Amino acid sequence: MNRRTVALLLVVCLTAAALPPVTADVTPLPSPEGQSPSPADRSPALVGVHPNPVAEGDVGEFLVVHVPEGVDLRDYRVCDDEGCLAPERDASGRVVVAAAPDRVRGVVDSPVVAATGDLSLANGGERLELRAGEHVVGTIRYEDAPEAETYRRSKTTERTATSTRWRWVPLGASDYDVASTRDANVTAFALPDAPDVVTETLARADERLLLAGYTLTSSRVTEALLAAHRRGVAVRVLVEGGPVGGIPRAEARVLDRLVGEGVPVRVVDGPYARYDYHHSKYAVADDRALVLTENWKPAGTGGNSSRGWGAVVRDASVADRLAATFVGDFRWRAARTWSSFREDRSFEASTPTDGSFPRQFDPATLSADRVRLLVAPDNAESGVRSLLRNASDSVDVVQMGLGGPDGPFTRELVAAAERGVEVRVLLSGTWYVREEDRALADRLNARAERGDLPLTVRLADANGAFEKIHAKGAVVDGEHVVVGSLNWNPHAARENREVALVLSGDEVGDYYGAVFASDWRGDGAVGSERVPVGALVALVAGVLVVLAVARRFEFER
Template sequence: MRAPIPPFVLLMLMLVLPASGVMITGFCPDTYAMDEPDEFIVLSGNGSLAGISITDGEGSIRFPDGASIAGRAVVARQAEGYLRVHGTLPDYEMMPTHPDVPDMIRSGDLRMANTQDSLNLLEDGVTVQEVAWPGMVAARQGQVHFLEDGAWDPHPRLIGQSDFAPETFENVSLTLFVSPDCSYEVVEAAIHSARYHINANLYEFTHPGIARMLAGALDRGVGLTILLEGGPVGGVPLEERAVARTLSGGGAAVMAMGTVGENHARYRFDHAKYMVIDNESVLLTTENFKESGIPECGRAGNRGWGVWVRDPAVAAYFNGVFRADSMGGDITPMAGGGEMVPADAVCRHPCFAPLTVEGARVTPVLSPETSALVLDLISGAEESIWIEQAYISNSTDGQPNRFLAAAIEAARRGVDVRVLLDSAWFNTADEEDNDEQAAWINALARAESLPLQARCADLEAAGLDKVHTKGVIVDNRSVLVSSMNWNDNSADFNREAGVIVDSTEAGRYFAGVFSADWESSSDAGEEIDVRLICAAAILAIFLAAAVIRRRRS
């Protein structure tokens, strides 16, 4: 359930809401299609639409006689253009293109400008609502502007993206696991449990062993649908095309998400990593389906976290996400080719076994629509926040990553914060990488005497290829397991999937894994760099001032 609307917002809405109760609650002025026939306006309300009109100052539209609204109505410029992009017809269209869609009554030409324009909603000729851009919303191609709880655009939403609300599920059974120690055996058990169908959404899939498991499921009559990212960083590897060829040859539907002509990819990257089995369980991990991410038992690989949630309600939630993401004009069959070749492997003695826990509380986390739940998790910490991430990138405006900033604020109120980052060469070779991030965090902690520490993992001591997890443990009882990297793109523009698990047993399990990695790693930035301390102190003052301004506003 979404959080209740604050009383002051309700009062504001009462002051501006037209007597009919109809409001503009969404619009998209800058689409990807040529000449933008699919631009649209969304109205919300109930009752008659008599007397309701919309204008941009150059043209206006009003509804045909007898028109009414029951919750929501979409007015598109052209129904045919809207249909090509969204797969459904709008409720009304401005230009006559489809016989089944009622035409608006036009005066002049209402055509929303991309970068600067306004819409006015009128009731019986009197303006009752105005939305203007760039003043009230930021213009961006493909962005669907939407009104939620009295505010425009609480997070980015692009054409075709979903809008799932947060939900929490109680009394859930789940199995916890980590890579490289025991992920393979849990993935194997999950696939072997399938009787009817598996839906899998994966950023990358090159693992020949897991491909063989899924081929075996196909052989015993289990249906299989796989959605892959069509344009991963570095391109689709030949090994993935070999997996696609093998599984599609066995009857699986293997699809890719990517831009196809005017059908723009709805997410920057489809970066999720989960499987839904029989609408009964969902396996979710921080790792791609690669041999380094899910290594066979006794082999080295990445540090990753995962959960196998055995709960029909949670599975149904993720199946809904999968269905929403696997349909549309940006979804095409994945081209197959090549051969599956196992990679060379290094042996490693596993330290952690899977753990099954009962009675947990599970909250799905999706980017972009519910990624703010991660901020809520961190902001609610009372004793400790332990963070293990592949990397942390500062925000595009140069300020600390939003999640890191929230953790720093928690440290300022006395919460023990530890940050463990990857130290592989590709995350430390540049001048603004994990080692500099860890040193900056430690300098800030020294400058303010905060209970805040950061380290880069000692991969050799820990027996890991790299740290690839995206995990957070709060107060040893709440755990985030997610595909979301800590950068702005992941939170705002990717499809990411994760869960927050509330369970003291889960907290202890992943805290044990974190502690093992932490203790095997040396402190970062132990040599005091005066410049870093000064910079940290200046930024601390800036952040404190920003917090004061937010509180005053």
């Protein structure tokens, strides 16, 4: 079983100082097709089932029922071929019905109604009936039940529309709608050109500073967090506990230092994690939302290696919604304290990155007509695919990869080209994805040539401007920009926690469009013959070991 397939059962209350108040905006899912209450049908509807909790004897099973106003839930019962469950009190709206309510309260948002009876939900699947007396008013059928998952309707995006379908989702999985605001102030920037924007944004925090990441090894970012903590800001840090390659020793040292000075740090890991990876990269500093494509490390936010995109949105509503996402993830049982997580663990050696690159793109403070906040797996795939489906003129994409020729985002790009939209895709040429990206580029370019499509795929040539492409972004019709942690493959969109922004307006489109155009052309440091730091490390590893002993490499100065 995948280490991320088992979702949480309980919510752990914060024992540290309370976070600044934020309110999560979670929209209830619709009822099943044909079961939604209407003036002509005032019966409740079965809208979810949780048959296989992580508990001996499956204690904590529950059903989800939508009850119209004015209907007495006590007049109904849920039955299978062997027994029934009868609610003990009335309730309306979206209601959880459970025989062991104390095992369910705290892990679901809906009101919990105790029930009596001898109904035992089968893990192997069965058909359940909602009955009024002997009259069947609704049914739900499920097959093999994954452990700690709930069968319910969830949003999904097909080629032409966004709809809902029944599927298993981790218990406690969020279901955020796209948050949106208009006429926002945005600071647009690119990396490695403008790393100071990151630390300056963190340094402005006066009340709250919430940092979420895949990894955290940056000493500059660490200093900014500690400085905020010392001046009384409520600082919280949340990182991934199982990054590919393991947690480096540099990160362990950083997290030890933060915890040692009293900063609450939590790590998402273990059998109760709702998502495969906590891969998002953002921070909330008071009313500012900082969203990045890069990790909190010298190669990323430090400006020492990667081409990345970033944006700071100064808007209280966007910041609050992003803070709500942070708080929800920080409070789940899967988010373990760093102190408990690190016990009896070993950490991985890592090689420092300390490249330097010319500053081609200064940050710019711009006006965005509209800002949308996307969160995966909740709404990011549908949000991006909808944007691509509505493209009418051009789509420029920069990505590590696209998840293959049949991936959902690849299909949307080809479909756009088939409509006559000019599509350009810039993929990473770094060594660990070069072969895969080259094969995809060749395949898509051949398809474009056969069909005379305005589609071109190219591997990036840094030409001294950066070491590798790590950005995850797009510019659509010159006025809609996607920037965030979302890699354009189905796993990232459907199994990871990701965060991205869609920034709309001519000014933001022009800014990121200029960065893309430069990288597409391969513009770089004129006359530069610089060898990438990664290549130097591979060639002179022995020398670096000697130097490491001599001067104890710093990851950022």
